[in-house]
Amino acid sequence: MIVNILAGGPSEFLPDLFTYDDSSVTWVGVDRGVITLLSKGINPQYAFGDFDSVTSEEMISIKEKVSEIQKFKPEKDQTDLELALNWALFTNARKIRIFGATGGRLDHLFANIQLLIKGIQHSRIDIEVIDNKNIVSMKQPGTYSITKMKDKQYVSFIPITPTVSGITLRGFKYPLKDCHIPIGSTLCISNELINEHGTFSFSKGILLIIRSSD
Structure with a gap:
């Protein structure tokens, strides 16, 4: 349901x-x-x-x-x-x-x-x-699959805890590997998938995921 x-x-x-x-x-x-x-x-x-x-x-x-x-x-x-x-x-x-x-x-x-x-x-x-214009979700540490959406091409990852640790982005225009992002950082704003599917993962903290159209 x-x-x-x-x-x-x-x-x-x-x-x-x-x-x-x-x-x-x-x-x-x-x-x-x-x-x-x-x-x-x-x-x-x-x-x-x-x-x-x-x-x-x-x-x-x-x-x-x-x-x-x-x-x-x-x-x-x-x-x-x-x-x-x-x-x-x-x-x-x-x-x-x-x-x-x-x-x-x-x-x-x-x-x-x-x-x-x-x-x-x-x-x-x-x-x-x-x-x-937006779909907003919140994730705790883990590995997640993500699929390209034609009408919401931008994907942003925003820390809502003091630090998000070990963030790795694969299949994105701007990939990351084992990066640590403090709250207040704009490093992960307005990324885009380059393939039909990608993954994101992190080991500590909580992330806000926002998928947006322009």
């Missing part, structure tokens, strides 16, 4: 959601993201949020069309998106995709990107933050 979560970020940053929809997908709307899904003809199975950004008429529509709704008070210790993600982590999902998490407020953006750490903490569940 794949869980697709749509948060309440600006809709102009969304990709075509139907390209991520199939019979294996469970859709979850977060706060105003529920209305966005319904407006696009996608009925989410679940809805999470305090719903302070929807009108009373929109809330009636949500109650009519969504079978499982978890409503929270606005005063809480977690964002609506984190609450939805926590739920998704305890399903049988093999992958979680998050949409509507970029654009708008920078505090929300940075908080949403940090939520990717939960995939590492919960048995390496694959979590991605996706918008119309």
Whole structure:
């Protein structure tokens, strides 16, 4: 099962959601993201949020069309998106995709990107933050295969721990071998695959992987 979560970020940053929809997908709307899904003809199975950004008429529509709704008070210790993600982590999902998490407020953006750490903490569940130009994931030490994407040709590797050690890139325009990169370094920004497939590996730290179009 794949869980697709749509948060309440600006809709102009969304990709075509139907390209991520199939019979294996469970859709979850977060706060105003529920209305966005319904407006696009996608009925989410679940809805999470305090719903302070929807009108009373929109809330009636949500109650009519969504079978499982978890409503929270606005005063809480977690964002609506984190609450939805926590739920998704305890399903049988093999992958979680998050949409509507970029654009708008920078505090929300940075908080949403940090939520990717939960995939590492919960048995390496694959979590991605996706918008119309980027796919963002987070990895712990290991060796990973990567496939060229025509619409997202740039691949960046960003340390989010004080140091990432032993990073090796194969099949890239700018290869590396057993390199140590401190946080704040831009060494691994805007690389590109030269083959259809490549690999990256590292031995210590946590990396943010961002695949982008120009």
